[in-house]
Every structure is written in structure tokens, then in C-alpha cells.
Amino acid sequence: MTTLTHLECSLCGKTYPAHQAHNLCECGGPLLVRYDLEAARNGWSREWIASGPSSMWRYAPVLPVSKPTSMISLGEGWTPLIRARHYGAAVGAQNLWVKDEGINPTGSFKARGLACCISMCHELGIKKVALGSAGNAASATAAYAAAAGIEAHIFMPKDVPQANYIECKSFGAKVTLVDGLISDCGRIVSERKEAEGWFEINTLKEPYRIEGKKTMGYEVAEQFQWNLPDAIFYPTGGGVGLIGMWKAFDEMEALGWIGSKRPKMIVVQADGCAPVVRAFEQGAERSTFWENAMTVSSGLRVPKPLGDFLILQSVRASKGTCVAVSDRASLLAGAELASREGIFAAPEGAACFAALDQLLKNGFLQPEEKIVVYNTGAGLKYLEAYSTLFPRTSESESDKLGGLITPR
Secondary structure (H helix, E strand, O other): OOOEEEEEEOOOOOEEEOOOOOOOOOOOOOEEEEEOHHHHHHHOOHHHHHHOOOOHHHHHHHOOOOOHHHOOOOOOOOOOEEEOHHHHHHHOOOEEEEEEHHHOHHHEOHHHHHHHHHHHHHHHOOOEEEEEOOOHHHHHHHHHHHHHOOEEEEEEEOOOOHHHHHHHHHOOOEEEEEOOOHHHHHHHHHHHHHHHOOEEOOOOOOOOHHHHHOHHHHHHHHHOOOOOOOEEEEEOOOOHHHHHHHHHHHHHHHHOOOOOOOOEEEEEEEOOEOHHHHHHHHOOOOOOOOOOOOOOOHHHOOOOOOOHHHHHHHHHHOOOEEEEEOHHHHHHHHHHHHHHHOOOEOHHHHHHHHHHHHHHHOOOOOOOOEEEEEEOEEHHHHHHHHOOOOOOOOOOHHHOOOHHHOOO
């Protein structure tokens, strides 16, 4: 049973009832879910978790869904933590691990957030949802909305990876391709939601996606026997996964499950869209809009994250850092990871390995530190990006990519 008590604004601290549909606070700040952690500590033990489901729902007492019948699950979470010995040896990292989120439903970590969000929409009686997405959040929204019998309205940039578009159409979502970026897609949702009767689930515009994503923090602690690593690399677009993990660490400390020592949180962005990196380097509390955002890592093409201040607070509190890498370096690192470890990472996750090499060489990280890299998606969803490294030529119509099924 959940120990949910209320929602709290991350900017002004104003509170709202827990079991009502809310978007942002009146001041414009994102809302965060709060729990009675003292009650959870007295009535729940971490030793019991192993007997729970092999999914993110093993942490149900600190998730907002109050009724099992509200839970919409496709088996998300409890992803593997894999020792990357060969890649680590090549770059000089003796204790390197990959948390592979690419095996989640719809092939990315977005499944966690949308499973929780759509479950709460189901519990609250919401019939229509809408969001703007760079791709993977759209796919997860469409899948979980289909499972819940909720109408999904998806707005994506017109150059979104083909896999995301086909997934959303297959799941029955109402898809609109937009000549612009995720910021333009999100604006359309915000402008039309009242007239259309949509509940907006854009990044941090509602409080529940972060709750699903925070389970990545609970899992890494549990998989390391309740000891956190020295550093965590996280590819950061909207940054909700990083914000969620930091929230999870706070909750676990309050529960008495971990100590106060935290990993260095390392933000990784593409050099064609790095608003958080720029703000970090300037010592700013908020980022500014990144003009002409461009990167093959579509999940990193977020020109102005709503939760930028929460990302920066976490990085600075952890004595972490922010790094921008090129698309070329990301794809090459992804190919090397695949050939050395058998893990085909999304370009976003691959970017972290390019950043890892930088931080080992400049001494920010030491070879003996325990390092976890989050691969947030499956490389198979980004074949257009990786095809630039591995072009496939054809001599005739029958040799075209896709063979006989290629449209003529």
C-alpha cells in the first residue's frame, strides 16, 4: 500500500491534494510527490523487496498508485546491471557497470515513467492524455495508454526516428508530426489541452512520471546490496531520470536503507544541444534556451528543460559535473561498446561512454572508482543514426535495405 500523502511544489513549497489531477503549481513550478516515509520505515523492510515482482512495482509503497487494479504494467523496470569489463579495461575504468534500460517495454527507460503516469491517470479517471515528445516518451505513452484504454494524442518532431513513429501508430495513438523541436510540440499541447479535454503529461508538467523513473535509483542501490556507486553517468535531455534518482536517494536515506554519501551525478549532453552544460559552466541556477538545437541523439534535443534547476542542484550537491560530447564521438563509443560488451546502446547512452573517456583522462574520475553508466534506450531504435557508421550499399532493387519488404 502506498504511503503517498501530498504533492509539493519544487519551487515555492505549496502543497496540493495527492489524489487529484494536477499539472504545475500556481507559481509554475513542477510538483513532486511526497510520502509518509516514517510510516513506510515502520511498516516496510528492504529485506521484503526480493520477494516482490521483478519489475519497478517491487517498490510500490513509495509509488503513488493506491490500488492494484489501477496498475498498468507491461513488465517495466528491474533491468540488468552489467559489469563492462572489456570496455572498462580499454578506457582505464576498473569497476565499470552499465544499467541497461534498453530492455524495457518499448525499448527505453521512458516505460518506467509512463507506466506510473498512465496508471495514475487510470486511477484518477482521466480519459485523454497528450504530450510532446522527442520520440521514446511518445512510444511509451502510446503503449501504456493502449493498455489502459486511454486516448493518446502525440506530437513529435517530423524528423523523429522512424521506430518511434511506427510504434505510436501501431499502438493506436493519434500522432501529429511537427515542423520543429520538442519545445514546439509541448507548446501545442499546452495551448490546446483545455479545449480538447486533454490531461497534459509533458515532461515535469505532471508529478507522476518522475516517480516511475526514480525507481532506477532504488534498483541500483538494491543491485549493489544497498551501497551506491561513486559516480553515475546520465544522458540528460529533460533530466527527469536524474532528478528522480536524486529523489530516490533522499527517500532511501530517510528510510534508513542507505547512508548520506551520494554518487557524483554526471550530466551528459550533445554539443549541439547542451543548455544544462552551459548553465553549469556559467555557474547559473537555470539554463537558457539553446538556439538551433541539433543532434542525432533525439532524446537529448531538449533546448530548455523545465527541471533544469533541479538537475543543476543535484549535480552541484553531489560534486558532479556536466559534459557535452559530439555526435560522432557518441556513435563511435556506442559501436565500441557493442563490439566489446554485446550491448547496443542508444546514442544517448553511448554519449556517456564518450564523456567517460574525457573524465578519466582529465583526472575527474579515478580508475578504481565504481562507475555506473545508464544506457537509456536500445540502439535498435536508432538505426538511421548508426547507419552513418555502417552504410549499406545496394547494387539492385533486390539488395535494398529491407530486401523484399522494402516498398517499391
